[in-house]
Amino acid sequence: MKSYLILISSILLFSNCKQEIKKSENFSPLLDYQYLIKTNNDFKIPTETYKIRYKSDGLEITGYLTKPKDLQKYPTIIYNRGGNRDFGTFTPKSLIYQQYLASNGFIVLSSQLRGNMHSEGEDEYGGKDLNDILKLIEINKSLKYSNQNIGVYGISRGGLNAYQISRLTDEIKAIAVVGAPTDPRLDFDTRPEMYEKVLKELVGDTINFKKEYDYRSPIKWVNEINEPTLILHGADDWRVKPINAELMIEEMKRLNKEFDYQIVENGNHGLSTHTTIRNEKVINWFKKYLK
Known part of the structure; x- marks a missing residue:
């Protein structure tokens, strides 16, 4: 009983200190509700985060x-989460990163996507869940403090989704991806569990659902990616092998696309080992094309 009371007290303390929530008037008629999350940070431009x-x-x-x-009016970054289902959903630490991006002069919109503890529906790993991202573009149109210039950014699965969104809309001006798969099948030999436990369950098998895998493979339709694209990848990424980025870079060059890239030596998946390189390149990329 004592341990239980200590646990409850810790949860309440964290909630009061880090996640005190305040009801506020909605910024957009497309929002069912919004809550201001009280957080503390010392970024150069003060920010505020709303659930x-x-x-x-x-x-x-x-x-x-x-x-x-x-x-002031600012451009918008739509930041796509990685992972699948409950794995990789946004946490308080994730929100700090979004606040960091915003502190550099951006509005940041993000979605937990469908099919997890936070949202209704089923995760399709780049299927109908893309509509959850496209809806953020519609929401952004009604934000009076947005200058309506939109960039899409994602890490891992979020990078794949950024490529897919580029293909589905002409209402964005630039994309940036980190550690993004460009054909999930490229990693099956080194991560068979990704196929068996994730993609086979969410998408289907590769034989009967080949078209679904092609739909989730940007390397198959590079010609349809028309926005300036930044590609970053860690050379030591074991989750999504660097060949994913290397093939995309070759194809982008062949098609004379507007893009930049860096394969970061000793970099891991998501480049959490090289945050300075990642953050500076991403922020400068969006400042170049969105400001």
């Missing part, structure tokens, strides 16, 4: 909106 709920295909989806506190 939001919105409908996508009739499903209730949870997301976040982070913006500078002042009243």
Whole structure:
């Protein structure tokens, strides 16, 4: 009983100190509700983060909106999460990173996507869940403090989704990806569990659902990616092998696409080992094309 009381007290303390929530008037008519999450950071531009709920295909989806506190108009980064289902959903640590991006002069919109503890529906790993990201573009249109220039950014599965969104809309101006798969089948030999426990369950087998895998393989349709693209990948990435980025770079060159890239030596998946390189390149990329 004593341990149980200590656990409950710790949860309440964390909630009061880090996640005190305040109801506020919605920024957009497309939001079912929004709550201001009280957080502390010392970034050069003060930011504020809101937990939001919105409908996508009739499903209730949870997301976040982070913006500078002042009243200027800023461009928007749609930040796509990695992982699948409950794995990789946004956490308080993830929100700090979104606040960091916002502190560099951006509005940041993100979605937990469908099919996890936060949102209704089923995760399709780059299927109908893309509508949850496209809905953020619609929400952004109604934000009076947005200058309506949108970039899409993602790490891992989020990078794959960024490529897919580029293919589905002409309403974005640039994309940036980190550790993104460009054909999930490239990694089956080194990560068979990714196929058996994730993709086979969410997409189907590669024989009967080949078209679904092609749909999730940007390397198959590079010609349809028309926005300036930044490709970053860690040379030591074991989750998504560097060959994914290397093949995309070769094809981008062949098609004379507007893009930049770096394969970071000793870099891991997501480049959490080289955050300075990752963050500077991503921020400078979006400043170049969105400001």
